[in-house]
Each structure stands twice: as structure tokens, then as C-alpha cells.
Amino acid sequence: MPFFVAADASELAVGYVVAHYGADEAEILNLGVAPEHRRCGVGKALVEQMLATLAAKGVRSVYLEVRESNAAARRLYEQLGFTPVGLRPNYYRRPPEAAVVLRTAILAVGGDA
Ligand SMILES: CC(C)(COP(=O)(O)OP(=O)(O)OC[C@H]1O[C@@H](n2cnc3c(N)ncnc32)[C@H](O)[C@@H]1OP(=O)(O)O)[C@@H](O)C(=O)NCCC(=O)NCCS
Secondary structure, three states: OOEEEEEOOOOOEEEEEEEEEEOOEEEEEEEEEOHHHOOOOHHHHHHHHHHHHHHHOOOOEEEEEEEOOOHHHHHHHHHOOOEEEEEEEEEEOOOOEEEEEEEEEOOOOOOOO
């Protein structure tokens, strides 16, 4: 289960991303950046690192769920090539909300795709 933590110059954790994978598919389970460190590229760098790691493990498709109203995360994932492939109504609680399922295809390392 790949897990990356981003740290600042004082080695304090400022963000993390975690995923799991099997065969050629993976799912990003969670991503978070401390509020005072947002909009500095940390989240994007974490997901880019995760996608590179998953690619090296033979993963070709990466999925995740995100709150429909989470414009920040949806914009970040869109920049990294994720597109909506489904909607899960009432997926989240407190408050209840649908999840958008996003997917991206990643290229094979070494160009053997
Ligand atoms: C979503 C989250 C991880 C983004 O982390 P971040 O480090 O601020 O993101 P980045 O600085 O790498 O932003 C990359 C791009 O995402 C988009 N983005 C990020 N935050 C945004 C916001 N508040 N509003 C609009 N777009 C946003 C922008 O396009 C941004 O590029 P830009 O700054 O060049 O315009 C962070 O807001 C967070 O931890 N949110 C709460 C937890 C969460 O929603 N996790 C995702 C669950 S799926």
C-alpha cells in the first residue's frame, strides 16, 4: 500500500497520499494537505509521485472517489488527467453527498504499453 508524506523544511508533515493496488488497477484512498500549506503545489506533487510509483508497479488505471462539491480536489485531479466515469449517490455522510468516480490511465514505464 504506497503511502507518501510531504514534509516542510523543519521535517513537519504537511500532506499525505495513500493508495492501494492489485494487478494493473489502483485506487487513491486519501489525499490531504494541511490548510496553511495549500495552493503551493503539495497536493499535486504528492499525486504525481503516487502515479509514478504505481506506474512502476505495472498499474495502468487509477480510480478514486471525491465529493461532488469538492472543487479543489476535482480541479487538481483534472489537471493530472483524471476524468469522471461514474457517480455514487449518497456515498458520503455528514453531510450526505454523491461521490464522483474519477479515473486516469497511466503509461507503462519503459514504453511497453
Ligand atoms: C484537495 C487538496 C489536497 C489540494 O491540495 P493543494 O496542495 O492545495 O493542491 P495544489 O496546490 O497542488 O493545487 C493543484 C491544483 O489544484 C487546484 N486547486 C487546489 N486547491 C484549489 C482550490 N481551493 N480551489 C480551486 N482549485 C484548487 C488548482 O487547479 C491547483 O493549481 P493552481 O494552484 O496552479 O491553480 C487540499 O485542498 C486538501 O487537503 N483538501 C481537503 C482534503 C481533500 O479534499 N482531499 C481530497 C479527497 S479526494
